Amino acid sequence: MILRSILIDDERNNLDNLRNLLAENCPEVEVVASAINAAEGKQMISQYQPDLVFLDINMPEQSGFDLLRSLPRHDFEIIFVTAHDNFGIQAIKFSAIDYLVKPVNIDELKHAVGRVMDKKQRSLDNPQLNNLLQLLRNQNFREVHKIALTTLKETRFVNTNDILRCESSNNYTTFFLKNGEKILVSKPIYEYEEILNDYGFIRCHQSHLVNRNYIKSWVKAEGDYLLLETGDEIPISRSKKERVAQRLKADRS
Numbered sequence: 001m002i003l004r005s006i007l008i009d010d011e012r013n014n015l016d017n018l019r020n021l022l023a024e025n026c027p028e029v030e031v032v033a034s035a036i037n038a039a040e041g042k043q044m045i046s047q048y049q050p051d052l053v054f055l056d057i058n059m060p061e062q063s064g065f066d067l068l069r070s071l072p073r074h075d076f077e078i079i080f081v082t083a084h085d086n087f088g089i090q091a092i093k094f095s096a097i098d099y100l101v102k103p104v105n106i107d108e109l110k111h112a113v114g115r116v117m118d119k120k121q122r123s124l125d126n127p128q129l130n131n132l133l134q135l136l137r138n139q140n141f142r143e144v145h146k147i148a149l150t151t152l153k154e155t156r157f158v159n160t161n162d163i164l165r166c167e168s169s170n171n172y173t174t175f176f177l178k179n180g181e182k183i184l185v186s187k188p189i190y191e192y193e194e195i196l197n198d199y200g201f202i203r204c205h206q207s208h209l210v211n212r213n214y215i216k217s218w219v220k221a222e223g224d225y226l227l228l229e230t231g232d233e234i235p236i237s238r239s240k241k242e243r244v245a246q247r248l249k250a251d252r253s
Contacts, residue, residue, distance in 0.1 A: 001120060003113070006048060007034040008041035008064070009056040009081065018054060018081065018104060025106055026113045038062035042070060050076050052116055057082040065091075065136055074129050077116045093195050095132040096148035096155060131157055142199060149175060149185050156183055160199040164230060166192055166209040178214070178230075202247045205237045212248065 005022070009015050015034045022029045032048050035041035038059055045053065053076055057064040064080065065088070080092055080099035092099045098112040119126075128148050138144050146157040164176045168189035175183040193203045200212045210226055217227045224236040226244075236244055 001028065001117065003029050003051045003077075003116060003120065004032050004048065005029050005052040005054065006041070006044050006050045007031060007054045008036075008038070008044075008059075008067070009034075009054075010036055010059040012036060014056070014081070014102065021104060021106060021109055022113075025110055028117055029113055038064070038067040038070075041067055045071065045076070051120060052077045052079065052113075054079050054081050056080075057088040064088075068129075068133060069136065074126065074133070077119060077126060078129055079112050079116065090195060090198075091132060091135055093191070094135060094145070094147055095128045096150050097128045097132055127155060127157065145199070147195065149183050151183060151185055158183070160196065160201075160211075161213065163196075163201075163211055164214050164228060165211060165232065165234060166196075166201075168207045176232075202244055204240050204244050205235050208234050210234050215248070218244075218248070 007015050007018055009018070015036070019031050019034070022031060029052070032050065033044040035044045039062065041055070055064040055067070055078055057080055068074065078097065080088070080097065081102065081104065082088060082099060083102050089099060098115060100108055100112060131146055131148055135145055143161060144159070146159050149156045149158055158175070158177065162177050162179070164178050166189055167174050167176070171186065171188050173185050173187055173189045173192055175185070177183070189207065189209055193201070193209055196209065201209050202212055203209050204226055210228070214228045214230065215226050216229050218236070219225050219227050219233070224241065226234045226236060228234065
């Protein structure tokens, strides 16, 4: 299978570099067109109907996100290629979409292309992109945001308010939902700490991340712990006590 692809970036040297990296390392990718701004990119997508788009986020006049919002259809896979962009990367991680940070790492490029190829071969749709667009449309309404949790069998989209807590075991994280369900994902908890920090989640222990909305009390026993409304007792490590206290105080103010 060949992935007909379009490259969109406002810097020609970035386009040339990515084109060369793909030619040398990803023979399954055929670059059919490139564009140096969102307007030109929209035209190329309409004309060539690509399988895959490599898209820069930060471009003048219209960003990569603006381009996506302007399209009537999103029947292609996407890999974002971006310089450091806090909100952009957080939004992409939240929806479990592949992204590459400039300068592009060859191994990461191969892995991202491989995941796209796997989805195409299995004829999977692209709910992650739809979730990202919903997030962008409702950027200021976090209560409706859904995080993408990729398991071995599927990608689940879960409202952050439905998550009680997260617990890690090595490089795996288990999400405990308020309906009693558990979802196991193969990512370390620190990645979710960064993503969920602005949604009221507190890292109280190396292995635990807790939704403050479900904290009933802080029990100061021999080993301090957070008591949740469900009765769960979540330990607070010594190194996290001050940080937890600051977060809870800030949330009450």
